[in-house]
Amino acid sequence: MEAGILINGQVLGLAGTGYPDAISFLSGGDEAIQEAARYAEDGRDATPIAQVKMHAPVPNPGKFICIGLNYRDHAIESGMEIPEIPTVFTKYDNAVCGPGDPIILPSVSEKVDYEAELAFVIGKRAKNVKAADWEDYVFGYTCVHDVSARDYQLATSQWTIGKTFDSFGPMGPSLVSKDEIHDASNLRIWFDLNGQILQDSNTDQLVFDVPALLEYLSSVMTLQPGDIVSTGTPPGVGMARKPPIFLKPGDVCTVGIEGIGELVNPCVSELE
Numbered sequence: 001m002e003a004g005i006l007i008n009g010q011v012l013g014l015a016g017t018g019y020p021d022a023i024s025f026l027s028g029g030d031e032a033i034q035e036a037a038r039y040a041e042d043g044r045d046a047t048p049i050a051q052v053k054m055h056a057p058v059p060n061p062g063k064f065i066c067i068g069l070n071y072r073d074h075a076i077e078s079g080m081e082i083p084e085i086p087t088v089f090t091k092y093d094n095a096v097c098g099p100g101d102p103i104i105l106p107s108v109s110e111k112v113d114y115e116a117e118l119a120f121v122i123g124k125r126a127k128n129v130k131a132a133d134w135e136d137y138v139f140g141y142t143c144v145h146d147v148s149a150r151d152y153q154l155a156t157s158q159w160t161i162g163k164t165f166d167s168f169g170p171m172g173p174s175l176v177s178k179d180e181i182h183d184a185s186n187l188r189i190w191f192d193l194n195g196q197i198l199q200d201s202n203t204d205q206l207v208f209d210v211p212a213l214l215e216y217l218s219s220v221m222t223l224q225p226g227d228i229v230s231t232g233t234p235p236g237v238g239m240a241r242k243p244p245i246f247l248k249p250g251d252v253c254t255v256g257i258e259g260i261g262e263l264v265n266p267c268v269s270e271l272e
């Protein structure tokens with residue numbers, strides 16, 4: 001899938017550069033950014049975003065890592081202690097989809113829930129990175145919708161199986177480079193279901209912020225350009241409500257983050 005850069009509502013495809021897709025672009029580091037900037041300055045025709053099919057910012061991440069219970073209020077809402085160690089689970093790339101793509105509600109689950117999340121995207125190989133050095137390794141941010149089949153997630157102590165159904169990892173609407181975000185630990189984040197705001201918080205509630213997660217994860221595994229880390233969700237998820245709210249066909253989900261944008265996905269039944 002072709003990478004593109006978004007400038008003033010216009011998308012310029014990068015197929016003509018040495019960095020035609022997201023992972024090669026991210027792996028290219030500063031050189032890729034400079035080449036893309038030169039390419040744009042050459043006055044090539046860009047396409048209005050409304051005429052472009054946007055895909056996930058990283059359609060094929062090597063890793064799609066998720067953090068659980070990472071908002072103070074959400075941990076309390078879930079009846080869990082505020083953690084001293086990050087809770088880590090994963091999605092696989094079958095879960096990835098982009099803005100506007102349908103969230104497919106599986107016939108085997110009756111408890112599909114929503115979670116609005118801030119995700120960061122790795123821009124440089126990272127191993128044993130200290131939190132203070134995070135800026136050298138994080139390319140930028142996007143919205144992730146951590147769609148969760150609660151009946152599968154909570155059937156055992158391991159959450160992954162409830163988190164990685166096909167289409168359960170929408171991301172987008174685009175990848176915003178870190179220089180455009182003043183402070184990722186102070187962004188409004190919300191979830192809107194059919195026009196009703198059900199989550200509304202701020203990333204200042206994160207227990208483990210982006211630098212802390214980078215240090216922790218890279219102490220275990222080598223992170224590579226294009227790897228995604230979704231940082232967890234604030235309070236207001238469907239299962240914690242009385243009565244609970246679960247996703248149903250026809251619902252329209254919007255994950256919004258200040259400075260990053262809104263990720264909109266409709267829900268459809270697997271049986272449709």
Ligand code: ZN
Binds near residue numbers: 067115
């Ligand atoms: Zn989550």
